[in-house]
Amino acid sequence: MFAVHLRNKLFPIQQIFADSSASLHEIQLLDGATLLGNYKGQIFVGFSSLSETGKERQKFVKKLEEEKSKTVSYLINSCGLSPETAVSASEKVCVGNLRKSNSVLALLEKQGFREHKSPLLEPTFFTRSLENQIIPNYNFLKSVLGTDERVAAAMKRTSWIFCDDVNKSLSPNVKVLRELKVPESCIKLLLTHYPEALFEKADEFRASVSKVLEMGFSPLKSMFVLALHAISGDANKVTWARCYQSYSDWGWSEDDIHMAFRKHPNCMLMSQEKISETMDFLVHKMGWNSRTIATCPTVLFFNLKSRIIPRCSVIELLSSRGLITKRLKLSTVLIPSEKSFLERFVVKFEKEIPELPDFYKGKVGVQES
Incomplete structure (x- = not known):
C-alpha cells in the first residue's frame, strides 16, 4: 500500500504501481511536497508545513487518481480488457510509460497474441524489460515449442511465463527432461498445457522427477509428464495430500492409490467432494468394492x-x-x-x-x- 508520510504519520493513498521505484519518475511532486523515499511498495512524502498538509495531500491523491484513470483507459482501449478487469489490474500496474507499454503490445501482436493476450497478461508484464526478459523468454519458449501458436497457448495457460527468468528454472528443468530422453512432444505437452510444472525451482523439480520415476512411470511415455504435473507446485501438492486422505478414508491402501495414479494421474487432482459423492454412490448404492474402483479410476471423472x-x-x-x-x-x-x-x-x-x-x-x- 502506498502512503504519504505527514508529520510522522502514514496516510494510505492507493496502490497503483507494481514497481514503485520504476514509477516514481512518472509522478511530479506538487509544491510543498518532499519525496522522503520508498520502501517495500510505499512512497513516503513529507510536506513543508502542517497547514499545507490537507491541501497538498488532496492534490497528491488527485494526481495518483489521474494516473490510475489513464491506466484503466489504456487497459480498456489498447488491451481490450473489460472495465471491471481493467480497474482490478490498475491496482497492480501503472502504464504511465506508454511508449514501453505500446512496445510490449506491439511485440505480442507481431507474434499473433492479439486475440487473447490482454485478459491473461500478468499485471507486472508491462514493467518487464523487452530486451532483457520478454524477448529472451519468448525466444526460448519458441525454441522448445516450435510455433507462435504453441507459445500463445502456453501463455494462455499461465501468463507469467514471460515474467520469470527462464535461466533459473525453465531452461534447466527442460534440460533435465531431455537428459531422461523424454520425447520432445511430451515436453511440448507439459509446457503448453501445464507450464507451471516447469517453473518449479530446479532442485524441487528434480525431486518431483525422481518421485515420478520411483512410482514406475516411464519417461518415454506421455503419462510421465502428466504425473509430473500432478505432483508439481505447492497447490497441486496440497491437493495431492487431500486426495490421498480421501482415498485412504475409503479403504484404499498406498499401493491402491499409486496404482490408480499410474492409470490416471489426474485422480490425485480431484476435489474431495467429487471423490466422496462418486464413491458413495458406487459403493453404497451399487455395491462395488471401493478398492475395485482403484483399478478403474477413470470412472471417478464421469458425471x-x-x-x-x-x-x-x-x-x-x-x-x-x-x-x-x-x-x-x-x-x-x-x-x-x-x-x-x-x-x-x-x-x-x-x-x-x-x-x-x-x-x-x-x-x-x-x-x-
Whole structure:
C-alpha cells in the first residue's frame, strides 16, 4: 500500500504501481511536497508545513487518481480488457510509460497474441524489460515449442511465463527432461498445457522427477509428464495430500492409490467432494468394492447425474426383471461409449421393456412388474 508520510504519520493513498521505484519518475511532486523515499511498495512524502498538509495531500491523491484513470483507459482501449478487469489490474500496474507499454503490445501482436493476450497478461508484464526478459523468454519458449501458436497457448495457460527468468528454472528443468530422453512432444505437452510444472525451482523439480520415476512411470511415455504435473507446485501438492486422505478414508491402501495414479494421474487432482459423492454412490448404492474402483479410476471423472446414475439405473432395472443375471464389472457398465452402452443394454432389451429408452433418458418412470 502506498502512503504519504505527514508529520510522522502514514496516510494510505492507493496502490497503483507494481514497481514503485520504476514509477516514481512518472509522478511530479506538487509544491510543498518532499519525496522522503520508498520502501517495500510505499512512497513516503513529507510536506513543508502542517497547514499545507490537507491541501497538498488532496492534490497528491488527485494526481495518483489521474494516473490510475489513464491506466484503466489504456487497459480498456489498447488491451481490450473489460472495465471491471481493467480497474482490478490498475491496482497492480501503472502504464504511465506508454511508449514501453505500446512496445510490449506491439511485440505480442507481431507474434499473433492479439486475440487473447490482454485478459491473461500478468499485471507486472508491462514493467518487464523487452530486451532483457520478454524477448529472451519468448525466444526460448519458441525454441522448445516450435510455433507462435504453441507459445500463445502456453501463455494462455499461465501468463507469467514471460515474467520469470527462464535461466533459473525453465531452461534447466527442460534440460533435465531431455537428459531422461523424454520425447520432445511430451515436453511440448507439459509446457503448453501445464507450464507451471516447469517453473518449479530446479532442485524441487528434480525431486518431483525422481518421485515420478520411483512410482514406475516411464519417461518415454506421455503419462510421465502428466504425473509430473500432478505432483508439481505447492497447490497441486496440497491437493495431492487431500486426495490421498480421501482415498485412504475409503479403504484404499498406498499401493491402491499409486496404482490408480499410474492409470490416471489426474485422480490425485480431484476435489474431495467429487471423490466422496462418486464413491458413495458406487459403493453404497451399487455395491462395488471401493478398492475395485482403484483399478478403474477413470470412472471417478464421469458425471454422476448424466452418466453414472442413468447407466446404473438401467442395469438395476434389467437385473430386477431377470434380464441380467450376473454381476457386471464396473468398467463394463461405465467405460463403454454411449453408442456401445445403448446397443448392449438399452436397444437389446427394448422389446421386453418398451419404455426403457425413455427411462434411460430420465423422461418417464417404469413400474415394477
